[in-house]
Amino acid sequence: MSTRITIAIPSKGRLKEEALKRMEAAGYGVEPPKDARTYRAAVAGHPNVEVAFLSASEIARELGKGSIDLGITGEDLVREGLPDSENRVTRLAQLGFGHADVVVAVPEPWFDVETMADLGLVAADFRQRHGRRLRIATKYWRLTQKHFSQTHGIQLYRIIESLGATEGAPAAGQADVIVDITSTGSTLRANHLKVLKDGVILQSQACLFAPTPGTDDPDRRETVAALAGALGA
Amino acid sequence: MNALRSFSARADIETILAQLGAERLDVPVLQPADPFLDTAGEELRRRIFLSESETGETLCLRPEFTIPVCLHHIGAGESAPRRYGYVGTVFRQRRAGGNEFLQAGIEDIGNTDSAPADARSLADALAFLEALGVSAPTVTTLGDQAVFNAVIAGLGLPQGWAVRLSHAFGDRATLDATLDALAVPPPPPEVPADILEPCEARDRAALVNALSMRLRIAGLENSGGRDADEIADRLIARFDAAEIAPDEKALATLRTFLSISAPLNEAAGALAGFAEAAGLDLSDAIAAFGARATEMEKAGVDTAAISYDAAFGRALDYYTALVYEIATADGLVLAGGGRYDRLLTMLGAGSDVPGVGFSVWLDRVAALTGGDA
Numbered sequence: 049m050s051t052r053i054t055i056a057i058p059s060k061g062r063l064k065e066e067a068l069k070r071m072e073a074a075g076y077g078v079e080p081p082k083d084a085r086t087y088r089a090a091v092a093g094h095p096n097v098e099v100a101f102l103s104a105s106e107i108a109r110e111l112g113k114g115s116i117d118l119g120i121t122g123e124d125l126v127r128e129g130l131p132d133s134e135n136r137v138t139r140l141a142q143l144g145f146g147h148a149d150v151v152v153a154v155p156e157p158w159f160d161v162e163t164m165a166d167l168g169l170v171a172a173d174f175r176q177r178h179g180r181r182l183r184i185a186t187k188y189w190r191l192t193q194k195h196f197s198q199t200h201g202i203q204l205y206r207i208i209e210s211l212g213a214t215e216g217a218p219a220a221g222q223a224d225v226i227v228d229i230t231s232t233g234s235t236l237r238a239n240h241l242k243v244l245k246d247g248v249i250l251q252s253q254a255c256l257f258a259p260t261p262g263t264d265d266p267d268r269r270e271t272v273a274a275l276a277g278a279l280g281a
Numbered sequence: 282m283n284a285l286r287s288f289s290a291r292a293d294i295e296t297i298l299a300q301l302g303a304e305r306l307d308v309p310v311l312q313p314a315d316p317f318l319d320t321a322g323e324e325l326r327r328r329i330f331l332s333e334s335e336t337g338e339t340l341c342l343r344p345e346f347t348i349p350v351c352l353h354h355i356g357a358g359e360s361a362p363r364r365y366g367y368v369g370t371v372f373r374q375r376r377a378g379g380n381e382f383l384q385a386g387i388e389d390i391g392n393t394d395s396a397p398a399d400a401r402s403l404a405d406a407l408a409f410l411e412a413l414g415v416s417a418p419t420v421t422t423l424g425d426q427a428v429f430n431a432v433i434a435g436l437g438l439p440q441g442w443a444v445r446l447s448h449a450f451g452d453r454a455t456l457d458a459t460l461d462a463l464a465v466p467p468p469p470p471e472v473p474a475d476i477l478e479p480c481e482a483r484d485r486a487a488l489v490n491a492l493s494m495r496l497r498i499a500g501l502e503n504s505g506g507r508d509a510d511e512i513a514d515r516l517i518a519r520f521d522a523a524e525i526a527p528d529e530k531a532l533a534t535l536r537t538f539l540s541i542s543a544p545l546n547e548a549a550g551a552l553a554g555f556a557e558a559a560g561l562d563l564s565d566a567i568a569a570f571g572a573r574a575t576e577m578e579k580a581g582v583d584t585a586a587i588s589y590d591a592a593f594g595r596a597l598d599y600y601t602a603l604v605y606e607i608a609t610a611d612g613l614v615l616a617g618g619g620r621y622d623r624l625l626t627m628l629g630a631g632s633d634v635p636g637v638g639f640s641v642w643l644d645r646v647a648a649l650t651g652g653d654a
Contacts, residue, residue: 156499157498157512160519165462166470170507172598178506189326193323193324196323201452204322205323206323219504221503240499240501
């Protein structure tokens with residue numbers, strides 16, 4: 049088995065830039081690939097570490113498969129994209145960037161709904177009043193289900209998959225409430241939506257993850273531990 | 282267990298179904314997923330096997346039979362009552378153990394004479410188990426959502442309470458948590474001045490106006506969702522609830538009711554005694570309960586051996602009255618049934634169609650009887 053380990057880093061955007069900065073600060077400066085079209089890079093002074101540039105959601109999947117040794121990505125993508133993530137990956141460090149909350153937001157004029165319990169009441173007789181279940185637009189169906197069904201015991205709703213502009217779904221009549229990601233809340237406010245008091249499902253940020261249990265090769269374990277330690281784990 | 286999968290065992294079950302007077306119905310293994318998710322809720326999504334057709338329709342492997350049988354009844358445009366018998370595999374995702382189970386049962390759909398239909402359903406379920414060779418003593422527990430609803434209505438609880446309690450019925454932990462929560466008066470919601478004023482004055486018309494304005498600004502006026510009237514009603518109920526001290530007596534009465542447990546042949550009497558002591562008029566619900574128990578006796582059911590448990594129910598909002606469960610002495614459920622008068626309209630029937638039915642877990646029965654059912 050190769051002694052070289054792989055750390056996956058988001059392939060574009062602010063997450064990529066911040067991750068590269070953190071690698072640099074940790075003494076693991078990523079050398080720009082010779083060919084700009086490749087998705088692999090070496091690390092200066094650390095021949096045993098290779099960097100793979102992957103899409104942020106792909107990193108969650110590869111962690112689940114155990115095909116990479118470390119990965120930097122948003123916690124929301126891991127919790128949503130990877131079934132049973134609690135048992136399949138270990139969160140080694142929160143990296144302090146890429147902050148975003150996954151929240152339950154309802155129309156601002158729903159003044160009778162402040163909490164999940166209030167929303168549960170609305171959901172309970174929604175069908176009697178409107179002939180259909182309460183609809184939730186989201187791309188986070190796993191997190192939504194966990195928060196509604198398991199944490200708050202609310203069953204009577206339907207998830208409408210939304211792959212973009214989720215905050216517009218209530219006004220467009222596609223859904224009644226949404227579960228979406230927000231960093232400042234300004235998009236929600238602009239769309240006349242408000243976050244429920246207990247509606248923060250996950251306070252997400254970029255994190256360093258490793259597959260559980262990880263490699264059993266002692267040399268590779270050592271390399272992983274050194275890099276993780278340098279990144280703040 | 283494999284014995285049940287064999288052709289001869291299935292033939293036996295078909296014979297039992299025929300003896301019980303049910304007509305055999307086959308429904309496809311692959312079913313549209315929406316009716317299941319719509320009626321049972323999104324939690325089911327984790328527990329069913331989902332797939333998709335080429336045209337994008339979400340399909341699932343049937344997780345149970347009641348809904349497909351009802352859909353068949355609606356789709357066939359049946360107007361006369363029918364009693365459908367079925368046997369086949371159902372599929373449920375589980376973390377451990379198998380994912381497919383053999384079930385059989387009878388759904389009695391469209392019979393408006395509910396007391397004898399209920400009685401026949403329970404009698405058939407017991408007869409089915411006996412015909413399968415279950416000789417060990419079983420425990421039959423019976424509950425009734427209609428009686429619970431009558432108690433809630435009789436207590437005159439605020440609107441929000443009734444909804445919450447009715448919804449928690451069937452799940453003891455949720456119900457107890459709800460009762461505890463109701464003992465603490467909730468503060469009124471924090472609202473802006475233009476909403477607060479009509480709320481405090483209980484000026485419903487002004488409140489509806491203010492809310493309509495807010496909904497218009499939010500672009501939600503004609504979105505087909507909640508409207509100003511609904512929000513106004515709930516807001517006023519919230520402000521009312523914050524001012525009315527929780528009715529300790531009503532909650533205590535409810536707890537007393539939930540603790541009622543009696544053999545079925547004594548249950549109507551126990552309920553009447555409770556109603557009198559609590560000063561509640563439950564006469565309609567108790568009369569229907571008693572009539573059904575009498576029908577069960579007529580159908581040859583030993584009502585002294587069935588226990589009525591006031592807190593027993595199913596946390597699904599399509600069950601409307603009778604629910605029952607037949608289990609082994611150590612609690613393994615072998616058969617379950619109930620009345621679902623709300624289900625067919627939920628599934629698209631144009632008018633109210635009553636239904637009652639039961640399912641038998643054949644694998645569990647086979648394990649119990651040594652596989653030679």
